[in-house]
Amino acid sequence: MARGGQALARVAVIVRAGAAPLWWLGLTAAAAGALLPGLTGRRIGLLSGAALFLVTAAAVATVRRGRHTRLIAGATRAARADFLQDRAVTVRLWRRSRRWWLLGAFLAALASSFALPGAGGLWLAGAGAGLWLRAGWLGRLERTEETLWWVPVDRLGAGPAGRTPRRTRATANGAAANGAGSAENGPREHRPTGHRPMGPRPVGPGSAGYRSTGIAAGDAAPGGARRR
Structure with missing residues (x-):
């Protein structure tokens, strides 16, 4: 392909990145809030x-599925010059760029317990559960199609402060991804050496079209979990 190399982040990993913090912060807020009358x-x-937990989990799990499906249908093969971002890097950058938002949500959930004890925390935990469910849905699609979907990191949109993501250097450490093309046009895995504020929405208006690779590419399993 004529396209220059891009850093690619797994769609399922981005979706899953916020699940654990929302879940545990929500449960902590709910437990603390339940102590108040x-x-x-x-x-x-x-x-x-x-x-609230059930409604929020269902809503978060199903929202934007149509958008995901359309982007998946229009996905193009990743190029040999493209780099696959490590799962740990993607998760760390997502959480770091949203740490203040997560803290604010936690404090708001705690404060709501003065009116409805535990309700705000369970709402927050429901959002985390919904993200896990949506990532699981993506994982089932990935296994069925035997394809993993990625999105260019630089086109995920501005960070929470509205800044344009900065370019970071990358070093190649892997061989061509399975199923992504021949030895001359398969993507390489990489670990960025800088820090990149990363947009939260792989299906948002700032996202580019998806890239696809074989099922064995990268270090994350279908659905965004760690490979075993």
Whole structure:
């Protein structure tokens, strides 16, 4: 391909990156909030929180599935010059760029317990559960198609402060990805040496079209979990 090399991040890894922080922060906020009587009482607060948990998990798990499907249908093969970002790097950059948002959400969930004990925390945990479910849905598609989908890191959009992501250097450490093309046009794996603020939405308006590789490419399993 004539396209220059790009750093590619796994779509499923980006989706999954926020699941654990939201889940554990939500459960912590819910447990702390349940110690408060609140304006409505613990029983009403926890029942309301359970309903919020289910509704939020279902909504987050299904939102933008159509957009994912359209981008998957239009995916192009990754080029030999492209680099595959490590799972750990993708997760670390996502969480680092959103640490203040996560802290704010945690504090808001705690504060809501003065009205509805535990409800805000369970809502937050529901968002984390929904992200896990959506990543699992992507993983099932990846196994069915025997294809992994990636998005160019530089086109994920501005960071939370509205800054354009900076270019970082990358070093190649891998061989051609399985199924991504011949030995002359398969992508390489890499570990960026700098820090890149990374957009949260692989299906958002700032995202480019997806790239595809074989099922064995990169260091993350289908669905974005660690390979075993």
